[in-house]
Amino acid sequence: MDSKLYVVSALCFLPTMAVADSFNFNEKHLADTSRVYDIDEVIVASRPKDIQRLRRQAVSSTSLSASTLNSFAARDLRDVSSRVPSFVMPAYGSRYTSSVYVRGIGARVNSPAVGMYVDDIPLVSKSAFNTHIYDISRIDLLRGPQGTLYGQNAEGGLVRIYTKSPLQYQGTDVQMSIGNHFWRMAQLSHYGKAEGLGAYSLSAFYNGQNGFQRNQATGKRADNGNEAGARLKLIRQQTARTLISLTADYQWVRQNGFAYGDYDVATGRAQDPSTNLPNNYRRHLLSVGLNVNYKGRNADINSTTSYQYLNDNMQMDQDYTAQDFMQLHQRQLMNAVTQEFAIKNHDDNRWRRVTGAFFSYQWLRTYGPVGFGESMTGPMGNAIAGTIYTSIYSSTYNGILNKMIKDGMPEEVAKAKAKTAADKAVKRENFSMGIGIDVPGTFRTPQLNAALFHESSLQLSNRLRATLGLRYDLSRTSIHYDTRAIMTANAKIMGKEAVNTLTSHLDSRTHNTFNQLLPKLALTYDLGKVSQSNGGNIGNLYASVSKGYRAGGYNIQMFSDILQTELMANRMKAMKGSYDIPHSADDYSKVNNTIAYKPEESWNYEVGAHLNLFNEAAHLDLSAYYMQIKNQQLSVMAGTYGFGRMMVNAGRSRSFGGEITLRGSSFNNALAWALAYGYTNATFRNYNDGENDYRGNRVPFAPEHTLSANADYTILPQQSFMKSVVIGAGTTAQGEIYWDEANSYKQKFYALLNAHAKFGFKHFTVNLWAKNLTNTRYCTFAMDSSASRTKRYFGQKGAPITFGADFNFSF
Template sequence: MNINRLSVMAFFCITGFSVNAKVVFDIKNKPEVLDTSRIFDIDEIVVVSQPKENYRLRMQALSSSSFSRNDMSSLKVNSLCDLSTYAPSFSMPDYGSRLTSSIYVRGIGSRINSPAIGLYVDGMPIINKSALNFYTYQLERIDVLRGPQGTLYGQNTEGGLIRLYTPNPMSYNGTDVKLSIGSHFLRNIEIAHYSKINDRFAFSVAGFYNGCNGFLRNTTTGERADKINEAGGKTRLVYDSGRHLFLDFVADYQYVKQNGFAYGLYDADKAVTADPASNYQNNYRRNIFNTGLTVRLKEENFDLNATTSYQYLKDYMLMDQDYMPADYMHLKQKQFQNAITEEITIKSKNDIRWKWTFGMFGSYMWLKTNAPVYFGEAMTKPISDKIQNVMYSAIVGSIAQKMIAGGMPESIAMEMAKSIVDKAGGVSLDMAMTVPGIFHTPHFNLGLFHESNINITDRLNATIGFRYDFSQTKIKYNTTAQMDMIASVMGSEATYTLSSHILNSAKDNFSQLLPKFGLTYRMDNNNSNLYISVSKGYRAGGYNIQMFSDILQTELMNNQSNAMNGDYDVPHTNEDYEKINKTIAYKPETSWNYEVGTHINLPDNAISFDVSAYLMQVNNQQLSVMAGNYGFGRMMVNAGKSQSCGIEATVRGKAFNNHLSWIVNYGFTHAVFKEYKDSIKVDGKNIQCDYKDKKIPYIPVHTVGADIAYRLDLAGSKIESLTFGANLSAQGKIYWDEANSYSQPFYALIGARVEGKIGNAILTLWGKNITNTRYNTFAIDSSATGTRYCFAQRGYPVQIGFDVRLSL
């Protein structure tokens, strides 16, 4: 059998950090590595198509991080959460489910509604925030771009952009198998096959299963509160005519079923988080299917790219919203989404002084959310008891007044009236309350963009970009709050229903001009450079749906007396609906980012060094807070102005003829409110609070990530090499509320691994959080019980596992 070989400069090392290594690609058996000591960008070596950019990442006027396939293996990256802190200023905490995919970069982030960080997978934009957190496998590279990327990538990339790439079967062939087992019956299997049929056609297929029995137990239900099972498969088909036409089709399906939201009561004074204790076992199920087709026409002077994608999501969530053993309230939420996107770009390709890109982007998302809220006995009984007492007192008082009018002393009359009522059956009241709701929230987006890169001199490059972004968001809501009261009065029964039904719609249009300016100065022939940039970021406005139960509950409480004599439905006027629509709406968030930085390859290219400093000013900061008077659900509000500044640095290198490799990342983020006032309830009274200069919640002040590995070659042994590695992931301080009243101190997690290479197999013994550090990944306020409590999600304890990777 003939084996095709192609010698190129490529990236490979046992731990996966940047190194220029001469690689001989064996179409059947994978790359063979010949070590040198030079360091280059990962995006110089792991070749992927970039339909928009004319320069590699470290030659652009922006701060970025790239991770190769071996990086992800060394750091045990199975989701984007696992990259937290390994890219400076990047944090994606594990909030307890695949649904909650909050990503924070440079003081920008969002727990609900529109994301602040964009995500592209093989050129497809993933537009629903509920689909950002998924199992990542068989990836060739991940890019993390920090700072606004709105000019080329549009709205909701205000904090940055993440790009994921799968291996191209045209250049990567063979079969990969991975088996893992670990603590608490962590189990994992991945299988992938890549095949090049001929010079024009190649394909790949891959599948996985991942599961774990969980680490936290719900003390009320007895179940593991964080167990997970998920599986999926994907395929990629590539056609290359060899001259002008290139077709690339990808399809990816994943299903997850998990117990989630394992929040326990947090004692801020003792800094102790209890085990989860909700009476309902929180859980989440999700189906996602993403598919896309890229058509590329390669002409002599330009490339034309068109990417069309379809995205499907169907999920179900059960959440005990009070997180307590008593039954106060719980939510069942179902989402059903269909979305289509189309992006067309044309990019110059000749080595000329003016490099340009023009493009158009359009998307439409249909989203239906069915989110009924159920109120339990712990919530309804105090209300029914209050009404029951009022009814009892009124009946007893009426009977007593007649006796007093006949000349009986008041004290005796009251006692006799109570006796009469009690003997006749007394007064009792049972209550049931639900808030069903269906919400349609379609969203349309259109963007027109251009970017020019002009070589002013051989070393100085100017970047100028503009994007016009238009979006339309709509909401159609049909929701009801219903309180059924079954009253038994002195042997007679009656049922009264108090209800409030709201049915309406609203829409809003938003448009923005998103400019970008940058200067890059190349300092030497190794592409070391200095840069400055100014860019505008933008996050779309929209409508809250989780706060409707709070609105309707307020209406029921204000109309209790109207239901004492029979059924009553709260009427609504046009003015009421205008008030509701204003209450549920929030404005777009905009920001300006000012940045200076450098990408340096030190002498002999043994070390690369990246550093950046930035200032980001944000207007109409979108902030997730507990809804209204009762705190039933979360809502997005605009918090006025905020400011974020910081420093990001990465240094990586190799030594001892590439046997030692290392990387260190550090990010400092100072994110504070500059204008934000809010009203909170204390002892039933509204009090004005000014949060000026308070730290923005959920943003780690410091992020630190590091990895070091040493490879020991064993000549003449069945074990070809042993690699010893260790890594560090640290972050903090993280404030959990706007008042900065409680927080997570700085903490560090240490991991270690030993890898042995035997032929086509790599065996790895690994540990995560080997010091068993106790920390919280998330904390939240809840007033569902009538008292303000804090609940937190504990981080995972020490984990140990064993992997086997085979390349066939």
């Protein structure tokens, strides 16, 4: 690789960060005020499937550099929300929840709507999306279906995260950060080269916080946590044509989460949580990837192999109240392998192409027992005892009454005497029922995915280029469930005591196989240069049609609801003795159909432009899209009792909208500014859940508007020990967000004001930052639940004003 070109690739401009500050431009660079650089403009590092740089592709995209992420103190993808048009990853309060919404599609559980790659390694588990990000070179966010090259679950778009390469960057970086609510972070990274071994990097981090909410029932902190991790990267030029890189990344998390408090539908505000049981999450996450690139005479051959491991443990007070109704305890153990081969021809301006194959297999075992507390079982026992009392009392009363009438007593006199005798013989206090319910369950859900893909980019004329792609994708999802509900009834009836057990045991296997063809067709028209004498490029226009899909699968959280329904239907049988509910083949068939959900499919029609304005002093990216969605996957509360969430296919929906990004610099590159806006109108076209028709309603959880505006001003002191000062401010905003398919309550549009001041010295920088300066009150999530036997509303409060300082040292 040409190291000079790689240095140039680092001199790229991004929103919210002035070029002069970000990369220490010298006076010669500052004299050129007519150019704003794209982050991917002259990237030399070849990516396995990139045949054009992003702003030359027919895709709506945004790239964020490390400097941009550092400027607004981004620690994970949740901090990117609203800064990228139509992209939201809400801060739901724990690393377990990794929901991403793009252009009106997304989900809280099961299959994600967005694909995610880290250093060209696909993350197969949605539970691994929400991680601490560090040592970042850049992040690419592509909107719209990317299924042709990236397959299932890239229906809404794609996130590509790239970490720093020790081939191009050497030295040691240290970052220490501190903030309010005792937020603290420490990161250490070293990049170097070893004779005969190649390049290497070793990084580690620690991150912790006390949080800003307390559990009102226990007085303990509700959202505190700690996490740590390390990454090792080795890169070796094995031969003149072969480059090998190995990456191992481990992260550990332990935190309190799921801080859902009472939510006021009228005001849209949530309280601090109040639960009697703990809500916490622990996770071990490991990803190991091996990338081998062979540069042949006519093509590059790339092989990417990965192993991924996830071991987590979640405890949730599932009624979200201070009463003891129910608790979910879920443990996941995942092992996964992926393998991808890609062959890409060398730069041929007439016909650029990439062909490849992909395979992945995921072993996933979930242990998910649900516990029912006294607040749930107590009323249940009282109701059963009351039913038995009523039955025996009625039988006793009628027996006495009939005998008295038969003996010739007048009916009215007999009724009074029979009631007196029955009241004396059958007393309500002599009837009690203690109920205990346990619902253990183990679920094995292996998944296989295999695909073949090809994409060609053909130069049809001097300015017109066509892109054609096709992917054949095969997926097989299986489930082996072994779960049961055990209800123990301790009956004390009129001096007699009996302990009976009612059991429902479900143990079965089933699977589904899905096939998909994912085509793509796009046209890109190059607008040429401003003039023959001026080399500035105007940009391009594009139009595209592409198909995307999300994998189908099985709901496991709804089994407690299924089993609870069976227990209630057979509860009286346990009064006669222990009883094991039988299940026929037809019963299992119904269960398998109930827990399954189909793949979601969509067609995306898009037009857009990537324009360079004012002799490339500003960049304007525009897009407008229309998306048709079939079998939309929607996360709803499970079944009869609402114990947990499940995925359902919500008929058809459509989504249309537009995105705009404008960025540039002024005043001799001292002022850098950026504006990003996305509009999404996602509506159900055909969805009826059997009780309600939601046609015309907005799709929940996806914001209608996303907006960000930022400006940074750079000062370069003359003859000073301080190299630069950057002062910046900006706003991020989003809304409206409906919280249910009935559109009965929502989060209104809200905006957050942020600011930072960065001081650069020779070997270190200090960045002072603040978020939500106006202390705006909002909710990142809200829901309703009937787990406590009555419908109640709960919400997750958004973060209040936060501020802190980052201290960065480079050697």
